[in-house]
Amino acid sequence: MTDLEFATHHRRILHQHPELSMQEFKTTEHIIDFLKQMDIPFERPLKTGAVAFLKGNSGRTVAYRADIDALPIHEENDVPYRSTVDGVMHACGHDGHTTALMLFAKRCKVLADEGKLAHNVIFMFQPSEETAAGASQLIDAWQPEMDIEAVFGVHMMPNEDEGKVVLRDDEITASATEFRFHINGASAHVVAKHEGVSSIETLLHIATQLTQLQHFHLNGLNRNIIHIGNLNAGEAINTVASRGYLEGTIRTYEMSDLDTIKSRMSTLARTATELFGSEVEVTFNEGYPPVMNVQALRRPVETALSSLELDVVENDKPYLFGEDFSFYSRLAPSYFVFFGSRNEEKGFTSSLHTPAFDLDEKVLMDVADYYEALMNEI
Secondary structure, three states: OOHHHHHHHHHHHHHHOOOOOOOOHHHHHHHHHHHHHHOOOEEOOOOOOEEEEEOOOOOOEEEEEEEOOOEOOOOOOOOOOOOOOOOOEOOOOHHHHHHHHHHHHHHHHHHHHOOOOOOEEEEEEEOOOOOOOHHHHHHHHOOOOOOOOEEEEEEEEEEEEOOEEEEOOEEOEOEEEEEEEEEEOEOOEHHHHHHOEOHHHHHHHHHHHHOOHHHHHOOOOOOEEEEEEEEEEOOOOOEOOOEEEEEEEEEEOOHHHHHHHHHHHHHHHHHHHHHHOOEEEEEEEEEEOOOEEOHHHHHHHHHHHHHOOOEEEEOOOOEOOOOHHHHHHHOOOEEEEEEEEEEOOOOEOOOOOOOOOOOOOHHHHHHHHHHHHHHHHO
């Protein structure tokens, strides 16, 4: 089986059988079957996912990570390998990330058997990137037996053409934090509405003020997103709404901006209570910090990419989506890059998290090549 046949075979199996975060049991079984066939030692710190290891010729250890979960999106692609699970698909390329790491592990095993593996290598097949910070859970549950020198990861990027690799030192993705406003008013019949406390009035005020935070309270040169994704209130057409709810997400790459946003939201909850008489509570689901690429790892990353004649593209600003690879900085210095997967000729142009996302498995060979070249540059 050639590398392309390997990548195509495994990626399409994974694509046909997507599983949501922390439910990746069949995916984990597929990965473990592969590791057993290759006689690569592994352990399972969490109920899904796996961490594998191969010993090399030095005392140095390098780790590589792939995320394995899918999204609650119904696939629209009319292809033989489309998702067999209604409402679930690999719309973010995690099936590709996983396959590329499997291909790299296969190559490393051959090198190890020949006594040619340069360093100790850890392969982290991590669950739940999309929700619940699987990276953080894995780090908390797993105790590596040796010091890790560096952690590397990749992501598909359909906004860039195949052959291009996007990188950036320091912040390359934003922090992602969820917020929720819970509003409790007082119900009354519409004919005596003055006796109630309308959660709708409070909700409209909060929603309006949230849209002003970026304009009045944050540096205008910084890119931030304060997005309201869902709001609702009320119980019946002829009653004063007693309950209201609003939720959304914050995306920023300056932690001081995030602190300002959270502080202003907390103040807004207090003042809305005083203004309208409703009880207002705001809560935050601490999401993912920004992915911070360590400058000292730039040289081996760029050298490895250049040796493969891949086109290195430097982003002047971070992406404003979240990525839990950020937690691996707790393990070791880390570096994260984006592989272009756009191919207009084959129709692979849909964005991440869309029902038509797809990719050419040839890109996964580039990823495995990069991992291998990178190991030799460390």
